[in-house]
Amino acid sequence: xxxxxxxxxxxxxxxxxxxxxxxxxxxxxxxxxxxxxxxxxxxxxxxxxxxxxxxxxxxxxxxxxxxxxxxxxxxxxxxxxxxxxxxxxxxxxxxxxxxxxxxxxxxxxxxxxxxxxxxxxxxxxxxxxxxxxxxxxxxxxxxxxxxxxxxxxxxxxxxxxxxxxxxxxxxxxxxxxxxxxxxxxxxxxxxxxxxxxxxxxxxxxxxxxxxxxxxxxxxxxxxxxxxxxxxxxxxxxxxxxxxxxxxxxxxxxxxxxxxxxxxxxxxxxxxxxxxxxxxxxxxxxxxxxxxxxxxxxxxxxxxxxxxxxxxxxxxxxxxxxxxxxxxxxxxxxxxxxxxxxxxxxxxxxxxxxxxxxxxxxxxxxxxxxxxxxxxxxxxxxxxxxxxxxxxxxxxxxxxxxxxxxxxxxxxxxxxxxxxxxxxxxxxxxxxxxxxxxxxxxxxxxxxxxxxxxxxxxxxxxxxxxxxxxxxxxxxxxxxxxxxxxxxxxxxxxxxxxxxxxxxxxxxxxxxxxxxxxxxxxxxxxxxxxxxxxxxxxxxxxxxxxxxxxxxxxxxxxxxxxxxxxxxxxxxxxxxxxxxxxxxxxxxxxxxxxxxxxxxxxxxxxxxxxxxxxxxxxxxxxxxxxxxxxxxxxxxxxxxxxxxxxxxxxxxxxxxxxxxxxxxxxxxxxxxxxxxxxxxxxxxxxxxxxxxxxxxxxxxxxxxxxxxxxxxxxxxxxxxxxxxxxxxxxxxxxxxxxxxxxxxxxxxxxxxxxxxxxxxxxxxxxxxxxxxxxxxxxxxxxxxxxxxxxxxxxxxxxxxxxxxxxxxxxxxxxxxxxxxxxxxxxxxxxxxxxxxxxxxxxxxxxxxxxxxxxxxxxxxxxxxxxxxxxxxxxxxxxxxxxxxxxxxxxxxxxxxxxxxxxxxxxxxxxxxxxxxxxxxxxxxxxxxxxxxxxxxxxxxxxxxxxxxxxxxxxxxxxxxxxxx
Numbered sequence: 001x002x003x004x005x006x007x008x009x010x011x012x013x014x015x016x017x018x019x020x021x022x023x024x025x026x027x028x029x030x031x032x033x034x035x036x037x038x039x040x041x042x043x044x045x046x047x048x049x050x051x052x053x054x055x056x057x058x059x060x061x062x063x064x065x066x067x068x069x070x071x072x073x074x075x076x077x078x079x080x081x082x083x084x085x086x087x088x089x090x091x092x093x094x095x096x097x098x099x100x101x102x103x104x105x106x107x108x109x110x111x112x113x114x115x116x117x118x119x120x121x122x123x124x125x126x127x128x129x130x131x132x133x134x135x136x137x138x139x140x141x142x143x144x145x146x147x148x149x150x151x152x153x154x155x156x157x158x159x160x161x162x163x164x165x166x167x168x169x170x171x172x173x174x175x176x177x178x179x180x181x182x183x184x185x186x187x188x189x190x191x192x193x194x195x196x197x198x199x200x201x202x203x204x205x206x207x208x209x210x211x212x213x214x215x216x217x218x219x220x221x222x223x224x225x226x227x228x229x230x231x232x233x234x235x236x237x238x239x240x241x242x243x244x245x246x247x248x249x250x251x252x253x254x255x256x257x258x259x260x261x262x263x264x265x266x267x268x269x270x271x272x273x274x275x276x277x278x279x280x281x282x283x284x285x286x287x288x289x290x291x292x293x294x295x296x297x298x299x300x301x302x303x304x305x306x307x308x309x310x311x312x313x314x315x316x317x318x319x320x321x322x323x324x325x326x327x328x329x330x331x332x333x334x335x336x337x338x339x340x341x342x343x344x345x346x347x348x349x350x351x352x353x354x355x356x357x358x359x360x361x362x363x364x365x366x367x368x369x370x371x372x373x374x375x376x377x378x379x380x381x382x383x384x385x386x387x388x389x390x391x392x393x394x395x396x397x398x399x400x401x402x403x404x405x406x407x408x409x410x411x412x413x414x415x416x417x418x419x420x421x422x423x424x425x426x427x428x429x430x431x432x433x434x435x436x437x438x439x440x441x442x443x444x445x446x447x448x449x450x451x452x453x454x455x456x457x458x459x460x461x462x463x464x465x466x467x468x469x470x471x472x473x474x475x476x477x478x479x480x481x482x483x484x485x486x487x488x489x490x491x492x493x494x495x496x497x498x499x500x501x502x503x504x505x506x507x508x509x510x511x512x513x514x515x516x517x518x519x520x521x522x523x524x525x526x527x528x529x530x531x532x533x534x535x536x537x538x539x540x541x542x543x544x545x546x547x548x549x550x551x552x553x554x555x556x557x558x559x560x561x562x563x564x565x566x567x568x569x570x571x572x573x574x575x576x577x578x579x580x581x582x583x584x585x586x587x588x589x590x591x592x593x594x595x596x597x598x599x600x601x602x603x604x605x606x607x608x609x610x611x612x613x614x615x616x617x618x619x620x621x622x623x624x625x626x627x628x629x630x631x632x633x634x635x636x637x638x639x640x641x642x643x644x645x646x647x648x649x650x651x652x653x654x655x656x657x658x659x660x661x662x663x664x665x666x667x668x669x670x671x672x673x674x675x676x677x678x679x680x681x682x683x684x685x686x687x688x689x690x691x692x693x694x695x696x697x698x699x700x701x702x703x704x705x706x707x708x709x710x711x712x713x714x715x716x717x718x719x720x721x722x723x724x725x726x727x728x729x730x731x732x733x734x735x736x737x738x739x740x741x742x743x744x745x746x747x748x749x750x751x752x753x754x755x756x757x758x759x760x761x762x763x764x765x766x767x768x769x770x771x772x773x774x775x776x777x778x779x780x781x782x783x784x785x786x787x788x789x790x791x792x793x794x795x796x797x798x799x800x801x802x803x804x805x806x807x808x809x810x811x812x813x814x815x816x817x818x819x820x821x822x823x824x825x826x827x828x829x830x831x832x833x834x835x836x837x838x839x840x841x842x843x844x845x846x847x848x849x850x851x852x853x854x855x856x857x858x859x860x861x862x863x864x865x866x867x868x869x870x871x872x873x874x875x876x877x878x879x880x881x882x883x884x885x886x887x888x889x890x891x892x893x894x895x896x897x898x899x900x901x902x903x904x905x906x907x908x909x910x911x912x913x914x915x916x917x918x919x920x921x922x923x924x925x926x927x928x929x930x931x932x933x934x935x936x937x938x939x940x941x942x943x944x945x946x947x948x949x950x951x952x953x954x955x956x957x958x959x960x961x962x963x
Contacts, residue, residue: 087317089126091324092127094356094360095352111349111352140215140217140272142214143297146210147229148295149294150263150292160202161200161232162197162199163198165197165198165228166187167226169191169223170222182264220354263293264283265283272300276298281294283295301361314360314362315362321356323377326343329344341383343384365396367395369429372393372428373424375392376428376432386436386457390467397467397471430477433465433474442496444500445503449538450530455533459538493553501523505519517573524562524594525586527590532597534551535600555598558594563610581621591611592615592677622683626691629672634701640658644658644706658702659702673691681769692783696783699736699740710801719808730794734851737791740787803862805839810870817870817887829890832894860898860905865914867890887922891918895910895915
């Protein structure tokens with residue numbers, strides 16, 4: 001008894017028992033269509049083809065969207081020698097005339113020489129000729145109009161304001177003397193050479209002057225206009241204009257030291273447009289912190305050559321100059337490739353162009369038109385980024401408003417009529433608009449709008465079109481059907497999609513239905529990707545710029561082309577047996593996702609699209625998908641079981657890789673079901689049945705395959721010992737059963753119906769057509785039947801496993817019976833106890849708890865059966881009584897061993913009918929003759945007592961005395 005308790009206390013097979021079923025975590029890392037395909041170790045059997053734009057379209061594709069062949073037109077973008085010299089002369093004249101006293105002349109001169117690349121002698125002669133020519137200076141032409149909100153400087157609450165105007169160098173502006181001094185002082189110290197003083201307006205805070213002045217410009221890029229307002233202590237002051245040293249004394253005599261400083265303002269000459277215009281400048285005190293009122297002026301520039309040259313000549317010279325600079329700047333910015341140029345000019349080039357427009361008095365509208373026209377010619381060959389066109393169009397719109405032609409004619413001060421040249425400008429703008437329209441009609445081919453740069457390029461071209469449509473004179477020259485920006489943009493978007501779609505999907509190039517399906521699947525992927533990009537990036541920006549709903553136009557075009565193609569193909573496919581399930585299912589998923597995006601649109605005219613009913617196109621394909629999925633699943637199961645090493649995947653779960661692979665497939669089946677959407681209850685009911693049959697068949701097939709691997713390593717063993725391998729296989733089979741029909745205690749495993757959320761489907765079917773409960777019962781019976789089949793397999797393997805134990809148990813019992821008569825029960829059963837303890841420890845540590853308890857009960861019954869057979873083989877001799885006594889003690893010992901102090905099998909499980917019979921037989925075998933006769937008589941008496949009083953009572957009374 002003490003030995004038995006010691007064995008119980010050391011029963012390590014009870015130390016690691018699973019009270020709950022651990023869950024398997026398997027997240028499929030594969031595409032939705034992998035439910036029809038093999039794993040990554042096996043290539044997909046279906047043929048795949050690449051569908052892309054035709055070669056002719058690929059050749060026209062550029063980063064910025066130009067549609068022209070640069071190789072054939074590049075030669076047109078070359079200035080002839082005489083044109084180059086003429087442009088050089090314009091640059092030289094501009095430089096010398098506009099900055100004859102500028103110290104930075106050398107930097108500009110070096111740039112011009114390098115940019116034009118003329119022979120050294122030719123360029124030297126042209127420079128010499130220009131420098132010896134009578135200097136022609138730029139002049140700042142201004143008009144002091146009025147001032148407002150100036151502070152009161154006199155006791156009467158008024159002021160007597162007058163203005164002093166001059167020009168200083170930007171570099172002198174920050175000197176200490178300049179910060180605290182004034183124009184008169186600066187002139188005395190040499191900072192200023194020419195100063196203008198206005199008349200004085202007495203007793204006012206809002207003076208009106210309306211006085212004109214002119215000041216010579218020595219350095220346009222480095223000079224600053226200064227306007228000062230003073231309060232005079234003189235009653236009247238005349239106008240004094242000082243040039244050079246002449247009149248200095250008179251000026252100083254007029255300007256008294258007692259005059260009070262009111263405020264001043266600075267303005268860089270570079271900010272003044274040649275044609276000029278009115279503007280308001282803010283006056284500040286010396287500290288530049290306090291505001292001292294506002295002054296309203298009109299400023300412009302005038303060159304000596306202005307008025308001597310006709311407008312047409314000015315424009316032609318401007319074109320030659322800008323074209324020459326563009327040629328140089330484009331190559332300089334990217335020597336290896338001039339394509340997709342950003343048209344960003346260098347600082348020196350910008351300065352040269354600014355001086356040119358100022359020197360010749362070219363209007364800002366004409367300047368922008370010249371630049372735009374030249375860049376458009378460059379774009380047709382090499383390509384220019386669209387945002388540069390937008391900038392020049394902004395200049396034109398801001399300067400002239402919507403009516404470009406009428407404004408240009410009214411504002412022109414040229415002696416000849418500018419109408420011809422304005423027509424040229426309008427012609428260039430019309431050409432640009434045509435180019436933009438053509439680009440937008442092909443933008444899905446020319447630009448990769450799935451990238452950030454592609455979206456940016458598209459929106460920039462749309463901005464260019466929107467700005468061109470702000471010019472009424474230009475719009476008036478367009479065809480009637482294209483005079484609306486919205487109409488033109490909608491038409492270009494539709495045309496672009498049509499061209500893009502046909503470039504990807506051309507049925508005439510594909511002979512078989514299968515190839516057509518592969519191509520259509522590839523097109524659907526492109527359409528879906530584009531649809532998402534349009535929804536997230538393109539459509540919001542286009543709608544903000546133009547009010548056009550790009551996504552609605554795209555979806556409507558998609559429905560016109562894509563829907564009929566899919567419906568026709570699915571109809572022809574449903575009549576074929578050799579269908580590519582993967583391709584058609586991927587096509588369905590892509591179509592469904594596009595339908596989801598379409599449903600989010602607010603446009604009411606899209607509700608009748610065929611795309612909204614895309615589920616109906618594929619309803620004949622669902623049985624095909626399920627059948628293909630089952631075939632593929634069995635192939636994957638075969639491969640998974642074959643490659644399974646029957647080893648624990650992780651320390652947390654006692655399963656092998658084949659189960660994880662199979663469950664991954666079931667997760668994919670769940671995803672497959674969740675991706676299906678059907679409006680017809682009848683179709684849904686049929687699909688549910690097919691889906692459940694597919695999964696249950698796959699589950700049973702896996703159990704059958706893994707069952708064959710159970711005992712392939714146990715043959716030839718002298719003494720069977722349980723291994724982890726057998727435990728894992730049982731766990732795999734049990735988990736598959738629980739997946740179909742979970743036990744209440746196995747909360748870690750979700751059942752098949754829960755995974756698929758079929759309860760929602762059945763509730764809907766019950767509500768729609770009243771067959772939800774019927775479907776629930778039908779599916780439940782199918783699943784229950786499959787779970788019972790798997791359970792039978794588990795029972796079969798458990799029985800085989802127990803059968804492996806019986807020979808060893810019989811050997812140990814036989815050895816116990818052969819032990820010496822004086823040996824104790826502890827001594828004779830020690831080998832059997834150690835054998836059972838080792839194997840039960842392995843089972844407890846690796847088996848699921850429910851499987852372990854069932855198997856433990858089976859091993860106990862096999863042990864009882866082995867003892868029974870040992871009893872039947874013992875010789876019936878009087879001197880063998882001790883053997884029966886040993887067997888009886890062995891039976892009770894083993895019953896305590898399997899009970900394990902209440903933690904193992906229960907008494908109800910242990911005291912089986914076979915156990916009771918064996919125990920009774922052994923009790924009888926252990927009795928003496930006298931005890932046996934008494935026992936027999938006692939049994940007869942008990943039977944007699946039970947029979948007394950019954951109708952069948954036919955016995956008398958027997959009195960027996962045993963002496």
